[in-house]
Amino acid sequence: MALAIEQTTSATRPARRLQLRQLGQRWLPWLVPIVLIGVWQLAATLGWLSARVLPAPSTILQTTWDLLLHHNLLGDIAISTRRALVGLAIGGSLGFVFGLLNGTFPLSERLFDSSFQMIRNIPHLALLPLVILWFGIGETSRLFLVAFGVFFPLYLNTYHGVRSIDPKLREMGIVYGLSKWGLFRHIIFPGALPSILVGLRYALGVMWLTLIVAESLASNAGIGHLTMNAREFMQTDVLVMGIVIYALLGKLADTIARLIERRSLRWQVGA
Amino acid sequence: MSIRGVELGLRGLGKAIANRTILHDINLEIKPGEFIAVIGKSGCGKTTLLRLIAGLTEPTIGQVALDDSPLAGLNPAARVMFQDARLLPWKRVWENVALGLPGLNADQALQALHQVGLADRAYDWPLGLSGGERQRLALARAIANTPSLLLLDEPFGALDALTRIEMQQLVEQLWWAQGFTAILVTHDVEEAIALADRVLLIQNQHIALNLPIHLPRSRQRGSAEFAAIKDQLLGAIFGAGYPLATRVVGA
Ligand SMILES: Nc1ncnc2c1ncn2[C@@H]1O[C@H](COP(=O)(O)OP(=O)(O)O)[C@@H](O)[C@H]1O
Numbered sequence: 001m002a003l004a005i006e007q008t009t010s011a012t013r014p015a016r017r018l019q020l021r022q023l024g025q026r027w028l029p030w031l032v033p034i035v036l037i038g039v040w041q042l043a044a045t046l047g048w049l050s051a052r053v054l055p056a057p058s059t060i061l062q063t064t065w066d067l068l069l070h071h072n073l074l075g076d077i078a079i080s081t082r083r084a085l086v087g088l089a090i091g092g093s094l095g096f097v098f099g100l101l102n103g104t105f106p107l108s109e110r111l112f113d114s115s116f117q118m119i120r121n122i123p124h125l126a127l128l129p130l131v132i133l134w135f136g137i138g139e140t141s142r143l144f145l146v147a148f149g150v151f152f153p154l155y156l157n158t159y160h161g162v163r164s165i166d167p168k169l170r171e172m173g174i175v176y177g178l179s180k181w182g183l184f185r186h187i188i189f190p191g192a193l194p195s196i197l198v199g200l201r202y203a204l205g206v207m208w209l210t211l212i213v214a215e216s217l218a219s220n221a222g223i224g225h226l227t228m229n230a231r232e233f234m235q236t237d238v239l240v241m242g243i244v245i246y247a248l249l250g251k252l253a254d255t256i257a258r259l260i261e262r263r264s265l266r267w268q269v270g271a
Numbered sequence: 272m273s274i275r276g277v278e279l280g281l282r283g284l285g286k287a288i289a290n291r292t293i294l295h296d297i298n299l300e301i302k303p304g305e306f307i308a309v310i311g312k313s314g315c316g317k318t319t320l321l322r323l324i325a326g327l328t329e330p331t332i333g334q335v336a337l338d339d340s341p342l343a344g345l346n347p348a349a350r351v352m353f354q355d356a357r358l359l360p361w362k363r364v365w366e367n368v369a370l371g372l373p374g375l376n377a378d379q380a381l382q383a384l385h386q387v388g389l390a391d392r393a394y395d396w397p398l399g400l401s402g403g404e405r406q407r408l409a410l411a412r413a414i415a416n417t418p419s420l421l422l423l424d425e426p427f428g429a430l431d432a433l434t435r436i437e438m439q440q441l442v443e444q445l446w447w448a449q450g451f452t453a454i455l456v457t458h459d460v461e462e463a464i465a466l467a468d469r470v471l472l473i474q475n476q477h478i479a480l481n482l483p484i485h486l487p488r489s490r491q492r493g494s495a496e497f498a499a500i501k502d503q504l505l506g507a508i509f510g511a512g513y514p515l516a517t518r519v520v521g522a
């Protein structure tokens with residue numbers, strides 16, 4: 001059927017239509033945001049929206065540009081990013097290691113798992129006042145909270161990933177003479193990786209959320225510091241910019257995690 | 272044919288799992304390079320026997336001897352081919368073969384793939400392989416290290432009839448060329464007769480029949496001798512009820 005249709009119409013038209021459709025597929029999701037921003041800009045320019053409530057997108061861009069040039073905005077972004085990553089490195093690697101241990105050794109699992117499961121039920125942001133009491137308002141508190149928050153997604157998913165590896169594959173590895181390290185490197189780690197990466201993506205979300213809360217409480221630098229000052233001086237444009245930057249950083253982290261996922265899990269699609 | 276297979280002795284071997292006797296007083300001497308087939312009804316302990324020989328499980332009583340020294344722990348001479356191919360989907364075809372090779376030797380892995388006719392898929396992922404190709408790959412992995420003992424646990428049970436015959440010929444060829452000792456567990460009586468120097472029947476926890484097959488290779492399944500041996504084996508399995516029983520069981 002398809003062949004017959006192609007032969008009766010001119011050869012170029014279906015091809016052109018296909019191209020248009022692909023273009024539409026790619027850009028269609030952007031249509032609504034672009035229209036919304038357009039309406040927002042229009043509303044602000046025509047004075048329907050007070051700048052106190054929501055400044056125009058153009059104003060926010062202008063502010064961003066000024067801050068970049070004159071107020072070391074990049075420095076603040078770098079500080080926030082560093083905090084996020086250090087917290088992730090500490091909490092994430094602990095979660096990963098305990099996930100491996102508990103997934104592998106029954107003794108370790110008996111010893112730790114139920115405790116972790118209990119602590120997991122505490123919403124970690126609820127610890128904020130306590131953490132401040134312990135460590136004071138400072139870098140340690142912020143890092144502690146981020147590390148605490150990302151520990152559990154990585155722990156749970158690593159543990160689950162290790163546990164879900166087919167024991168028959170492990171047995172095969174043993175018969176084929178793999179050492180303990182060989183078993184880990186060739187079977188356990190790659191087998192658990194899809195689950196670990198799910199945990200990582202989830203942890204990235206927790207990481208930014210925790211940082212935003214921790215930074216907005218008290219900071220002498222970073223995006224949170226910027227937005228808190230802005231609130232005091234009622235600079236709505238800076239506030240909105242801060243929010244957008246958080247969103248972009250979160251999106252960036254997720255995109256990177258996705259790329260890692262796609263690269264290291266190529267075997268799943270067989271490409 | 273160069274014989275460098277291992278000599279295997281099963282001496283008073285017994286295995287109980289959870290207080291239930293699975294195998295009892297198994298005695299058998301296997302010559303280097305001999306091809307043994309093990310048949311028996313499902314659940315009779317064929318896999319358990321292979322696991323004992325592979326050193327994956329300890330005998331409750333008795334011992335497995337390798338070239339006359341008792342086996343302790345994992346059998347270093349053995350390679351196992353399982354019914355499910357047990358491939359690592361996250362490793363490319365050649366890497367799966369290289370898994371059991373010292374230093375993950377790529378040349379040796381490609382060589383083994385070549386021997387099973389899978390060289391052109393060396394750089395693909397296992398998920399793209401067909402059932403027959405997966406078992407070819409598992410076979411390449413098993414022979415890559417030129418083992419002196421190959422244990423096959425119903426490796427072709429899940430394959431279609433044509434692919435199965437192809438794989439049987441391949442195993443026979445490799446065995447002929449490499450001279451390893453082979454123990455093939457199968458539920459296919461014809462497969463056992465076509466390939467083995469000796470067919471063992473396991474029944475009631477022990478070796479109920481130990482039948483040498485003297486047909487010249489490669490064996491013609493249509494021949495009268497072949498059919499006579501098959502009748503003999505089926506008769507031993509099903510007893511007096513046999514000719515009728517096969518029609519029901521073999522349906
Ligand atoms: N790990 C185990 N735990 C309990 N029973 C087992 C275990 N392994 C095997 N068995 C039992 O031992 C018997 C023989 O099993 P198996 O050797 O796998 O039989 P076959 O391979 O001949 O089908 C079966 O009845 C099976 O249920």
Ligand SMILES: [Mg+2]
Binds near residue numbers: 317318
């Ligand atoms: Mg079995």
